[in-house]
Amino acid sequence: MTEHFVFTRRQFLKSTAVAGGLTVIFNSLPSMAQGKTKASTNGSGWMGPPGKARYRIEGLPKVTGQKIYARDFRAWDMKGWPTTERHVMVLRATSADRTLTAVDLSMLPPELRPMRTVTSVDLARDGLQMPSSTTPPDGRQKVFLAALNQVPAYLGQPVALLIFADYYTYREASRLLRFNPQVLQYGPRIPPSGAPPPAPYSPPTYLTFYNNAQGVQFSQVKDGYSNPYTPSVNPVDAEAAKTRALIQKEMESSGWRLFEGSYETQVIDPMFMEPEAGLAWLDRANKRMNLVLGTQSTNGDLSDAFSLFKTQTPNSPLDVRSVVLNSCYPGGGFGGRDVSLFPLMMLLAASYADGPVRIAYDRFEQFQGGIKQLGAKMVQAFAVDGQGRLQAISSQLSLLAGGQNNYSQWVAQLAGYCGGGGYKVPRVSIDALAQPSVGVVAGSMRGFGGPQAFFAVESMMDEIASALGRDPIELREQNTLSQGDFTVTGAPLQEPMRLAEICQLARKHELWTGRQDEKAKRKAKGQLYGVGFALANQAYGTGADGVMASVEIDAQGALRLTTNCVDMGNGSATSLALSTARYLGANATSANMGQVEFFDPLGFVNAAQQPTTSSSAAKAALPKKEAAVQRANTAQLERRNERPELKESDSKASGSNPWDNPRYTKSYSMSSSACITAFQQVHALEQASRVLFTTGLFPAARKLWGLAPSNPLKAEETRWEDGFLVAPGLPKLALPAIAARLHADKGVAGAMVHALYQARWVQADFTLEGSTWTWPIDGLCTRPASATNWRWHERKNVVAPTAASGAYGRSLYSPSGALVAVEVDPTTGRVQVVEVNTFLDAGRLIQPDLVVGQSEGAVAMGIGYALLEQLPLGVGGAGEGNWNLNRYQVALAKDLPLGRMKLHVLPPLPPPDDHPKGIAEAVLCPIPPAIANAVTDATQRRFRSLPITPARILESLRS
Numbered sequence: 001m002t003e004h005f006v007f008t009r010r011q012f013l014k015s016t017a018v019a020g021g022l023t024v025i026f027n028s029l030p031s032m033a034q035g036k037t038k039a040s041t042n043g044s045g046w047m048g049p050p051g052k053a054r055y056r057i058e059g060l061p062k063v064t065g066q067k068i069y070a071r072d073f074r075a076w077d078m079k080g081w082p083t084t085e086r087h088v089m090v091l092r093a094t095s096a097d098r099t100l101t102a103v104d105l106s107m108l109p110p111e112l113r114p115m116r117t118v119t120s121v122d123l124a125r126d127g128l129q130m131p132s133s134t135t136p137p138d139g140r141q142k143v144f145l146a147a148l149n150q151v152p153a154y155l156g157q158p159v160a161l162l163i164f165a166d167y168y169t170y171r172e173a174s175r176l177l178r179f180n181p182q183v184l185q186y187g188p189r190i191p192p193s194g195a196p197p198p199a200p201y202s203p204p205t206y207l208t209f210y211n212n213a214q215g216v217q218f219s220q221v222k223d224g225y226s227n228p229y230t231p232s233v234n235p236v237d238a239e240a241a242k243t244r245a246l247i248q249k250e251m252e253s254s255g256w257r258l259f260e261g262s263y264e265t266q267v268i269d270p271m272f273m274e275p276e277a278g279l280a281w282l283d284r285a286n287k288r289m290n291l292v293l294g295t296q297s298t299n300g301d302l303s304d305a306f307s308l309f310k311t312q313t314p315n316s317p318l319d320v321r322s323v324v325l326n327s328c329y330p331g332g333g334f335g336g337r338d339v340s341l342f343p344l345m346m347l348l349a350a351s352y353a354d355g356p357v358r359i360a361y362d363r364f365e366q367f368q369g370g371i372k373q374l375g376a377k378m379v380q381a382f383a384v385d386g387q388g389r390l391q392a393i394s395s396q397l398s399l400l401a402g403g404q405n406n407y408s409q410w411v412a413q414l415a416g417y418c419g420g421g422g423y424k425v426p427r428v429s430i431d432a433l434a435q436p437s438v439g440v441v442a443g444s445m446r447g448f449g450g451p452q453a454f455f456a457v458e459s460m461m462d463e464i465a466s467a468l469g470r471d472p473i474e475l476r477e478q479n480t481l482s483q484g485d486f487t488v489t490g491a492p493l494q495e496p497m498r499l500a501e502i503c504q505l506a507r508k509h510e511l512w513t514g515r516q517d518e519k520a521k522r523k524a525k526g527q528l529y530g531v532g533f534a535l536a537n538q539a540y541g542t543g544a545d546g547v548m549a550s551v552e553i554d555a556q557g558a559l560r561l562t563t564n565c566v567d568m569g570n571g572s573a574t575s576l577a578l579s580t581a582r583y584l585g586a587n588a589t590s591a592n593m594g595q596v597e598f599f600d601p602l603g604f605v606n607a608a609q610q611p612t613t614s615s616s617a618a619k620a621a622l623p624k625k626e627a628a629v630q631r632a633n634t635a636q637l638e639r640r641n642e643r644p645e646l647k648e649s650d651s652k653a654s655g656s657n658p659w660d661n662p663r664y665t666k667s668y669s670m671s672s673s674a675c676i677t678a679f680q681q682v683h684a685l686e687q688a689s690r691v692l693f694t695t696g697l698f699p700a701a702r703k704l705w706g707l708a709p710s711n712p713l714k715a716e717e718t719r720w721e722d723g724f725l726v727a728p729g730l731p732k733l734a735l736p737a738i739a740a741r742l743h744a745d746k747g748v749a750g751a752m753v754h755a756l757y758q759a760r761w762v763q764a765d766f767t768l769e770g771s772t773w774t775w776p777i778d779g780l781c782t783r784p785a786s787a788t789n790w791r792w793h794e795r796k797n798v799v800a801p802t803a804a805s806g807a808y809g810r811s812l813y814s815p816s817g818a819l820v821a822v823e824v825d826p827t828t829g830r831v832q833v834v835e836v837n838t839f840l841d842a843g844r845l846i847q848p849d850l851v852v853g854q855s856e857g858a859v860a861m862g863i864g865y866a867l868l869e870q871l872p873l874g875v876g877g878a879g880e881g882n883w884n885l886n887r888y889q890v891a892l893a894k895d896l897p898l899g900r901m902k903l904h905v906l907p908p909l910p911p912p913d914d915h916p917k918g919i920a921e922a923v924l925c926p927i928p929p930a931i932a933n934a935v936t937d938a939t940q941r942r943f944r945s946l947p948i949t950p951a952r953i954l955e956s957l958r959s
Contacts, residue, residue, distance in 0.1 A: 046574075047589075050581035050723060053847055057574045057591065058329065058567070070294040070328040071277035075356035078292065078326075081281055086115065086357045087170035088349045089162040089177065091184060092368055093152035094880045096403070096438035098186035100148055103160055107182065112173040114162040118352045120145040126318050128348070131307035144344065151190065154403020155879025156368045156440045159184060161345065163353050178364070179882060200433035201401060201409040205416040207488050208240045209428035210247065218243040219490020221807045247427045251392045256383040259464050263456035264945035265928075267375040267400065267873040268865060270445045271890055272332025273569070275366035276342040279326075279358050280350035287321040289350060293343055294330035296566045297671035298594050301325060301343045308347055318351045327594050333568025335445030336371050338671050339406050363885060367871075367878040372442040374411055374434065375400040375873055376452035380419075380460055383427075388468055390479050392427035393488075395419045397453065400873055401434040406443025408434035414539065415449030417809050418925075420488040421457035422499045422537030423479040428488045439873030446861060448673075450538045450925045458534035458929035459944060462936065472933070473512065473533050477503035481537065491808035494759070496913055498906055499537060502817040502839040505904060506533055511819050511837060515937075518821075528824040532933025535817045536925035539810035540675040540918030544758040544801070546667030547676070548599045549684035551580055551588070551692050552750035552783065555743040557736035560590040561688075562598050562752075565681045566672035570920055571850035572681065578846055579682045583689035584697065585720030585735050596669060601790035602754050602779040604665045659800040665756055665778050666801070675918035678846060679812065682916055684755045687777050695768050695782060696748030697725075700741040705730050743785040752790060754779030757812075759805035764795035814922035815841045818862075818930035824938045826957060829950030831867050831935055835900040836927070843917040844908045855903040855923045862927025864891040870947050 048054045061068045067077070076083040093100065105113065120143045123130075130144040146152040146159045162177075164170035177183050206227055210218045218239060220226070226240035227233065251258060279292035289309075295301050305323040330337050342359070349357045361369065376399045383392040397415050401408035416432030432449075465472035480499035486492055506512060515531040522529035550562045559580050567573040577588040592598070658664045698715040705727070707713060718725055724732035742749060748768075754777060756762045761776035768782065778798065781790040805811065821835040836859050842851055868889040871878055903923075908914040928946060936942050941956040 047587050050586050051578050053574050068329045069274050069331045070292050071274055073292050082355045084355050086353045087164045087167050088357050088359045089174050090158055091160045093146050093157045095186050096152050096155050098189050099151055101187050102185040107176050114164050116163040116352050118161040120147040129307050131304045154438045161349050198436045200435055201405050205413040205432040207416055207430040208243050209490050210243045211426040221490035221804050244429045247429050251383045256385050256391050258383055260381045263378045265376045265452045266946055267871045268373045268869045270334045270336030274331030275361040277360035278346045280346040281356035282350045287319050289320050289323045292326040294328045296333040296337045296568050298327050300339050300671050330568055338444045367883040368881045372440050373446045374442045378456040390423050390425045393425050394429040397432040399434045401436055402439045402441040404441045411449040415453040418450050418453035422535050424481050424485045440879045447921045447924050450921055454536050454925045455929045462933045473503050473507045476535050489809040498841045499815045505839050506819045528938040530934045530938025531821045532930045533819050534926040534929035537813050537815050538922040538925045539813050541812050543810050544667045545680045546756050547680045547684040548754045549688045550752035551688045553739050557739035559588040561588040562592040562595050564669050566594045572677040575677055575846045576685050579685045580689045583693045585723055601781045603663055604668050605663050659798045662794050675920040678916035678918050688751045688753045691751035696742055697738050700738050701733055704741055746785045748782045749785035750783035752781040753777040758801035759811040763799045765797040766793045814917040814919050816922045816926050818926035820930040820934045822934040829953035833897050835897050837902045839904045841906045842919050844914045856901050858923035859901050860891045866928040866931040867947050
């Protein structure tokens with residue numbers, strides 16, 4: 001490790017957690033890919049001036065081909081591992097309507113036979129307990145590996161793991177097994193039974209909202225969660241059913257115009273850069289499982305390990321007492337590595353091998369076994385009054401999940417939250433369900449339900465505008481949400497909403513004002529031309545996000561940050577490294593990403609574990625092992641009930657106020673998503689930096705200035721200029737000089753914080769060295785210079801989330817809009833996107849280049865989603881194992897309007913409304929519906945399902 005920047009995503013994420021005798025350990029993995037990357041401002045490294053970057057932190061390892069992905073590593077790269085490496089092939093079910101009768105490997109000559117074949121029999125014999133996320137719907141076989149003499153639960157379900165002695169044997173054997181219909185043998189096709197489809201993944205989302213002149217009469221926030229289809233269960237359900245009946249009656253009898261439509265979106269693949277790959281080794285002598293994985297869900301992977309080994313049979317050969325996770329850069333996330341089944345494959349393969357194993361999917365295998373985006377079928381009815389104002393929405397969204405649950409019910413939930421678009425709607429009736437199928441596992445990726453819902457809503461808005469003879473953007477502007485309005489859950493919008501401003505900018509844009517003239521020009525050349533617009537108000541965060549960060553400074557002034565955030569290619573490490581500059585005057589030179597155990601000193605527990613007798617018991621530090629057990633159990637609980645806004649309010653859940661326990665937080669750590677860095681993760685890091693400055697650097701600076709204790713100069717009266725601390729009437733101080741004095745005085749050299757956002761940041765008072773500060777954090781530790789242990793500081797006077805905010809669903813939004821121009825060739829039906837203008841409220845930008853990159857990537861994804869990508873979920877789809885990029889078309893350079901993708905970022909509002917916003921999903925959501933609306937403008941044909949292919953366009957034009 002150097003004193004300069006070391007990109008340490010590839011780390012053993014250090015944590016200790018004990019559950020059922022299993023310990024999970026993370027230790028640092030030496031960064032084999034890193035040379036000395038200088039953190040200088042003279043053009044020789046990634047870092048620019050404070051708060052700026054010349055290029056991404058991981059840019060150099062990427063472009064020079066260094067080891068940064070799990071795929072890059074081999075067993076011989078890992079210190080202490082045996083160098084002999086076994087290779088594993090996963091056999092997967094290619095049918096889900098026939099009984100699996102045999103696994104036949106007789107076509108392999110003896111020298112190509114696997115050393116070991118792992119089946120469901122092995123798992124049952126050895127008591128391996130699969131995590132609940134792998135459980136298929138009721139009525140399907142509840143085993144991870146499909147069993148003989150049963151019907152596989154879904155297409156692509158793992159059947160067997162074939163462990164080969166070496167790569168060469170694996171390669172030759174796979175050539176004989178791949179695409180061979182004799183390997184997996186089935187009985188006759190079983191005709192459909194006529195039984196109803198399995199129940200949706202639970203919990204379903206039902207949103208009922210009614211707001212009239214007298215105010216909100218019914219909502220999720222006001223009355224609580226409800227199921228209008230079970231009115232006899234409790235009064236809230238009965239009231240919801242009554243309210244929905246009233247909404248339906250008013251939609252039919254109030255003289256409003258009713259617009260109805262059905263819309264569909266397809267299943268798509270994440271198509272991240274690197275197919276999943278990894279290493280695993282069960283060190284039997286030390287009873288330790290070692291993993292090398294690229295993941296966005298380190299805590300989820302750990303809870304899977306807990307589940308797998310916690311119920312081993314007494315004589316099981318799989319005596320695993322600890323798990324070591326080496327977390328690598330995931331090679332793209334998009335949700336495709338969130339609760340992936342791949343880590344389980346690695347755990348199982350290593351459990352039955354005699355040494356290290358490697359699984360490295362190719363594209364065929366990734367298509368067959370990787371997580372997909374849920375397709376959707378959406379039926380909508382919008383009621384509009386005589387002035388063009390939306391009065392009611394009734395929607396049924398059915399999202400097409402696969403044969404095992406991922407985050408499907410939560411994806412459906414967010415789709416429901418997006419079902420009102422960015423519009424003020426006083427009457428809402430929305431059902432959003434994740435429907436199981438025999439298809440490949442689908443879950444949280446590429447927008448988490450937003451793209452599906454916004455396609456339906458924004459297509460409908462254009463249809464309404466056309467029927468009313470209104471300008472489509474002007475109609476949207478008339479109906480946009482504003483601060484003080486309510487979302488579809490009944491949550492009040494507490495910050496300025498700039499949706500109307502986006503509409504105004506788009507209406508004035510020359511692409512919109514000049515579209516008729518351009519139509520005429522293109523028509524003369526035999527081409528159809530159209531311009532479309534779409535608006536989105538995508539939420540970011542889960543509604544209750546727990547994040548953590550620490551910042552430490554050495555005696556030379558170099559800053560090291562540590563965070564639980566995982567960089568999935570969205571630039572999180574870069575953004576966080578720049579964020580120390582606000583309070584510390586310099587960028588971080590070392591970033592430790594994806595850390596969990598590092599934050600053990602915070603000592604959090606969950607509500608069920610709080611002391612109930614006196615607060616004094618809570619003040620005592622928990623024994624390390626006990627604290628680890630609690631965090632392990634909490635992590636598993638939160639992962640399986642992943643969306644915390646579904647939980648009851650804190651006070652109701654426990655019968656008292658859990659925040660009275662200074663060791664409690666509602667959400668400790670969850671899997672990373674691409675959209676929470678800018679607001680949530682940056683906040684935690686900035687607050688750690690703030691604490692370090694206030695309690696460490698500023699006292700050292702006062703001593704260098706020679707200020708007497710009576711001098712009233714406060715920390716907030718200073719500022720940083722080009723790496724120097726400046727105060728009125730005092731000489732400038734360089735950061736290294738302050739750091740040297742801090743270390744000489746053994747002052748505070750490190751600050752570790754935990755923060756929780758639920759409609760507002762939890763804040764509390766903390767006392768250090770006789771002074772008390774109020775900070776928007778809920779946990780704090782500091783570390784003196786030269787000390788190895790962290791000091792925990794008790795919080796007091798907590799300002800906790802309101803009870804109502806637990807039912808908001810979401811409270812943070814990034815408004816966006818897209819104006820898209822397309823050209824359609826009437827002879828071929830091919831659509832060419834010729835220009836894209838995206839309008840975005842991103843708040844305060846941390847690194848503008850990263851925002852531009854996110855936007856351009858979203859344009860490429862949106863074009864693929866709207867025009868190109870299509871993957872059947874069930875029969876004929878990827879689960880059958882014969883899909884690759886020869887069949888699955890993604891957007892290439894020729895499909896993009898290179899040089900004509902423009903991002904218009906709204907200037908940030910004045911404080912406190914200038915905070916950064918998560919935009920990873922926001923920039924994607926309006927692109928597909930804007931393209932669809934542009935195609936309609938060009939062809940005068942409405943397409944209510946995606947993708948809009950040339951064949952469909954030609955058929956429509958000829959009809």
